[in-house]
Amino acid sequence: MALDENGKRIFKQVGTRPARPDGIDKVTGRAMYGADATAPGMLFGHILRSPHAHARIKSIDTSAAEALSGVKAVITSKDFGTPEDESVRDVQDNCMAGDKVLYDGHAVAAVAANSLAIAKKAVKLIKVDYEILPHVTDVDAAMQAGAPLVQEGRGLDDLPAGMSENVTYHFEFGHGDMDAGFAKADKIIERSFKTAATHQGYIEPHACLASMGIDGKGELWCCTQGHYYVRELCAGIMGMETSQLRVTASEIGGGFGGKTTVFIEPVALGLSRKAGRPVKLVMPREDVFRASGPTASSSTDVKIGMTKDGRITAAHATFRYQGGAYPSGTVQFGAQSAFAAYDLDAVQTIGWSAMTNRPKEAAYRAPGAPMAIYAVESVVDELCQELDLDPLDVRLKNSAHKGTKSSYGPTFDDIGLEATLEAAKAHPHYAAPLGPNQGRGLSCGFWFNFGGNTSVSMNLNFDGTVGITEGNPDIGGSRASISLMAAEELGIPYEKVRTIVADTNSLGHNDVTDGSRVTFAVGLATIKAAREAIKIMCARVAKIWDIDADAVYWEDGFAKPSGPNAGSFDPMSIEEIAAISAETGGPISGHHEVNADGAGVSFGVHLVDVEVDPETGATTILRYTVFQDAGKAVHPDYVEGQMQGGAVQGIGWALNEEYIYGDDGRLQNPSLLDYRIPVASDLPDIDTVILEIPNPGHPYGVRGVGETGIVPPLAAVSNAVSRSIGLRMSALPMSPPRVLKALTAKG
Amino acid sequence: MVKVAIWGSLRSATDGKAEVEVEAGNFKQLLDQLVIEYPGLEPQIKRGVSLALDGKIYRDAWFTKINEDSEVVLMPYMLGG
Numbered sequence: 001m002a003l004d005e006n007g008k009r010i011f012k013q014v015g016t017r018p019a020r021p022d023g024i025d026k027v028t029g030r031a032m033y034g035a036d037a038t039a040p041g042m043l044f045g046h047i048l049r050s051p052h053a054h055a056r057i058k059s060i061d062t063s064a065a066e067a068l069s070g071v072k073a074v075i076t077s078k079d080f081g082t083p084e085d086e087s088v089r090d091v092q093d094n095c096m097a098g099d100k101v102l103y104d105g106h107a108v109a110a111v112a113a114n115s116l117a118i119a120k121k122a123v124k125l126i127k128v129d130y131e132i133l134p135h136v137t138d139v140d141a142a143m144q145a146g147a148p149l150v151q152e153g154r155g156l157d158d159l160p161a162g163m164s165e166n167v168t169y170h171f172e173f174g175h176g177d178m179d180a181g182f183a184k185a186d187k188i189i190e191r192s193f194k195t196a197a198t199h200q201g202y203i204e205p206h207a208c209l210a211s212m213g214i215d216g217k218g219e220l221w222c223c224t225q226g227h228y229y230v231r232e233l234c235a236g237i238m239g240m241e242t243s244q245l246r247v248t249a250s251e252i253g254g255g256f257g258g259k260t261t262v263f264i265e266p267v268a269l270g271l272s273r274k275a276g277r278p279v280k281l282v283m284p285r286e287d288v289f290r291a292s293g294p295t296a297s298s299s300t301d302v303k304i305g306m307t308k309d310g311r312i313t314a315a316h317a318t319f320r321y322q323g324g325a326y327p328s329g330t331v332q333f334g335a336q337s338a339f340a341a342y343d344l345d346a347v348q349t350i351g352w353s354a355m356t357n358r359p360k361e362a363a364y365r366a367p368g369a370p371m372a373i374y375a376v377e378s379v380v381d382e383l384c385q386e387l388d389l390d391p392l393d394v395r396l397k398n399s400a401h402k403g404t405k406s407s408y409g410p411t412f413d414d415i416g417l418e419a420t421l422e423a424a425k426a427h428p429h430y431a432a433p434l435g436p437n438q439g440r441g442l443s444c445g446f447w448f449n450f451g452g453n454t455s456v457s458m459n460l461n462f463d464g465t466v467g468i469t470e471g472n473p474d475i476g477g478s479r480a481s482i483s484l485m486a487a488e489e490l491g492i493p494y495e496k497v498r499t500i501v502a503d504t505n506s507l508g509h510n511d512v513t514d515g516s517r518v519t520f521a522v523g524l525a526t527i528k529a530a531r532e533a534i535k536i537m538c539a540r541v542a543k544i545w546d547i548d549a550d551a552v553y554w555e556d557g558f559a560k561p562s563g564p565n566a567g568s569f570d571p572m573s574i575e576e577i578a579a580i581s582a583e584t585g586g587p588i589s590g591h592h593e594v595n596a597d598g599a600g601v602s603f604g605v606h607l608v609d610v611e612v613d614p615e616t617g618a619t620t621i622l623r624y625t626v627f628q629d630a631g632k633a634v635h636p637d638y639v640e641g642q643m644q645g646g647a648v649q650g651i652g653w654a655l656n657e658e659y660i661y662g663d664d665g666r667l668q669n670p671s672l673l674d675y676r677i678p679v680a681s682d683l684p685d686i687d688t689v690i691l692e693i694p695n696p697g698h699p700y701g702v703r704g705v706g707e708t709g710i711v712p713p714l715a716a717v718s719n720a721v722s723r724s725i726g727l728r729m730s731a732l733p734m735s736p737p738r739v740l741k742a743l744t745a746k747g
Numbered sequence: 748m749v750k751v752a753i754w755g756s757l758r759s760a761t762d763g764k765a766e767v768e769v770e771a772g773n774f775k776q777l778l779d780q781l782v783i784e785y786p787g788l789e790p791q792i793k794r795g796v797s798l799a800l801d802g803k804i805y806r807d808a809w810f811t812k813i814n815e816d817s818e819v820v821l822m823p824y825m826l827g828g
Contacts, residue, residue: 173754367826410804448804448825
């Protein structure tokens with residue numbers, strides 16, 4: 001769907017900042033989150049999880065648990081079938097282990113009882129006989145031949161010599177003559193990097209309420225980013241037809257990619273089916289860390305050549321990601337996006353993915369990109385230091401632009417990277433003086449964005465107000481943005497529109513809320529649905545006026561005659577048309593279903609100033625500015641919130657957050673006390689600069705903004721710390737002990 | 748004939764060629780033809796691919812029209828967070 005009026009449309013409501021529709025509910029506690037659902041006769045579920053990183057389950061004795069008063073059902077993997085689809089089988093196995101437990105925290109059995117206390121007591125009575133197996137949690141170790149094998153028969157078909165069967169994916173991208181490119185360089189830097197696995201860190205733990213009837217029909221209420229996908233996964237695992245399982249998404253307390261799959265929902269459905277009663281299941285925070293998906297950890301080698309005047313002549317990187325105990329292809333996105341910000345004649349990226357004895361990875365904002373771009377942007381920064389070049393000028397000199405053959409293949413259309421870099425260069429932040437022990441870092445970031453399957457209905461009520469029904473949980477303000485776009489199109493006040501998220505049986509399929517797709521794709525479908533309704537309204541008015549439908553047009557909430565030749569009629573308002581809709585042909589609605597494309601890629605640039613305490617190694621973020629091409633910012637508050645939120649999560653990834661495993665393969669820090677997420681007192685105000693380079697693939701020029709913001713902070717902060725301490729850091733997180741160790745070694 | 752760029756790790760299925768030519772007027776025809784002419788690509792195409800047409804990335808858009816001079820790039824299936 002092409003950009004309206006060549007991007008010159010003057011908006012009346014899009015771009016304003018009305019009050020968020022969910023604000024009062026959230027601050028007063030009225031909002032219904034996953035754990036708030038209740039049902040008559042509801043039981044409480046609890047899950048037994050493995051204390052071992054890798055073990056064969058020899059037997060499970062549930063008899064004592066079943067005999068406990070108040071226990072209504074106990075299930076293990078034997079209560080589930082074997083789905084045909086391999087990826088669904090993996091999800092099922094991750095929710096309830098089969099013959100082996102594959103990581104510390106892997107579910108083994110579950111209980112439903114009259115109270116949570118009874119369920120917890122019963123779980124302790126379940127006896128599991130394990131045969132402990134060797135384990136591996138480090139990606140480089142897991143890839144070596146002879147490493148403990150996480151799952152048999154899952155390795156690459158054409159496995160290179162020396163590699164373990166744990167290696168499941170291999171990707172290569174790029175173009176050009178690498179040898180010739182490096183031969184032109186005046187300076188070549190090669191460096192290796194490591195990043196830790198981090199959790200999405202959403203405040204609301206996974207929670208659901210499942211109710212299976214004896215007639216085989218099921219109801220599921222859960223907190224998720226995609227209830228249609230939840231329905232497909234759960235129906236596949238439960239052996240149900242999708243029409244018989246209705247899934248309703250609750251309000252959501254953060255997702256960031258981590259709620260794009262299921263961890264407990266099939267277990268709750270299985271317990272409910274066995275008990276014949278509704279079952280509520282809520283993940284304790286410890287289980288969220290141990291058993292819901294963190295992002296991949298990574299190990300990377302980067303080699304970049306540059307001329308004395310700052311032109312990159314060749315760039316190469318090898319990425320090794322581990323995605324937990326099941327095959328995971330996230331490394332492909334790292335390998336594709338690593339050099340996307342650059343216009344390169346010679347570039348090659350190689351990605352390998354390996355299984356380890358860690359929880360199954362789940363998506364995390366721009367999955368795979370932050371750690372890849374961290375490594376690349378660190379080497380670019382080091383080259384700038386070595387060659388005494390301005391890091392922004394170097395990026396401008398090499399920046400991708402319209403017509404650039406991207407490092408992952410396609411040629412870019414209109415993109416906003418150069419404008420974003422220019423904005424950063426012109427900003428006072430870039431010229432501000434720095435004090436002792438302070439450093440400034442910057443990094444570019446990139447994400448693809450996409451559209452996807454989307455279904456929207458728009459209903460005109462008899463009083464002229466409007467209801468929008470869409471099918472994507474609102475994780476970043478989409479209800480406000482969608483209402484704004486409907487109001488803009490219809491020419492009515494924002495307050496006259498209410499957008500709700502429907503359950504799976506009330507609307508056609510909607511893809512998961514991911515890929516920064518919702519404001520783009522659902523917005524696009526909403527605009528089309530509104531245009532359909534406008535067409536109907538104009539046709540009804542044409543009949544009243546007894547003129548051709550083409551002689552009526554829509555403006556500012558009114559149907560109007562298109563000119564003197566159409567006749568002289570007083571414009572009819574949307575309220576007037578709605579009020580007589582029963583008499584003119586019945587209810588008025590608009591619908592649109594689409595598999596949206598044309599999302600438009602997104603670039604961002606982050607600038608950060610830090611101060612490192614040489615006594616403790618602690619890093620303080622002094623100043624942070626985010627520059628991002630958002631396309632048209634529909635509701636700038638939310639756009640800024642996405643940019644700020646991405647920066648904060650990236651700062652946590654850079655400085656403190658990490659999954660720490662002991663020698664026994666058990667997670668050492670599964671709590672928010674020991675897993676250090678940044679809090680408000682750790683941070684300055686995050687300044688934002690929105691650039692609005694219209695996306696040619698959307699009628700209002702909208703691009704997705706949800707993911708790009710987490711990509712640059714890792715390198716931006718690392719570059720700032722490295723410049724501050726005069727030492728190149730090459731591992732994340734740069735926690736105080738790690739920085740202090742580096743400073744001590746430097747002397 | 749449409750030229751299709753193949754990413755590096757799939758080139759073992761195209762006799763090492765970074766670009767192949769197939770007869771196709773839309774994505775469905777292109778994917779079908781790739782499987783016929785290069786059977787080694789079938790597992791990846793079954794797992795899922797995206798296609799970039801003149802710089803724009805598409806998922807599951809069978810009937811998107813392709814011109815002979817279009818730039819077509821086979822890409823892994825896009826996911827997000």
